[in-house]
Amino acid sequence: MKKISKIFTFSIMTMALLLVTSCSDDDNGPTIPPEQPMDPLNIVETALGENSLSTLVAALQKADESAANDLVAALSDENGTFTVLAPNNDALQTYLPVWTDLIRWMILTVNNFKTYWPQYLRIMSFPELR
Known part of the structure; x- marks a missing residue:
């Protein structure tokens, strides 16, 4: 129990010391706000x-x-x-080809999905067609 009270007292003293040293009076003076256009x-x-x-x-x-x-x-x-x-021009030149390729891939995927999905459903619904 004495060990716990010593640790508690030490932590309180440490926090008090940190509080006292961090609150110093070293202001930099008045700050001037930047001029607005x-x-x-x-x-x-x-x-x-x-x-x-x-x-x-x-x-x-x-x-x-x-x-x-x-x-x-x-x-x-x-x-x-x-x-x-x-984005600025540099960002568009860098990433626009990537987005263009992704959009093309998505369009092809959706078109393939629309083309082959009905056939897939028909085959899954009628196992004798397999």
Whole structure:
């Protein structure tokens, strides 16, 4: 029992010492907040200003070709708060072929599934056809 009380006392003293030493008065002084731009750019203006986002700009322009869409105007709205997570051109060049191959594989798989699944069901339903 004495050993447990000594361990408990030692741990309390250690925590108190850590508390006292970690709460020092070494402030760095007042921090100055970073200056905010006077007129922040909207998503479309930001994308147009960055050369690495030319694919995003092309996609926005392609989306606006449809009469039903006005994506550029919606993203240019000053009252709207949007977050766009778009890969830059380097990322698209790296991963677009992989995604294209995956989509082709999925299409082929679905087409094969639609072609062969009815035959599989027919064979499984009628064992005499095997």
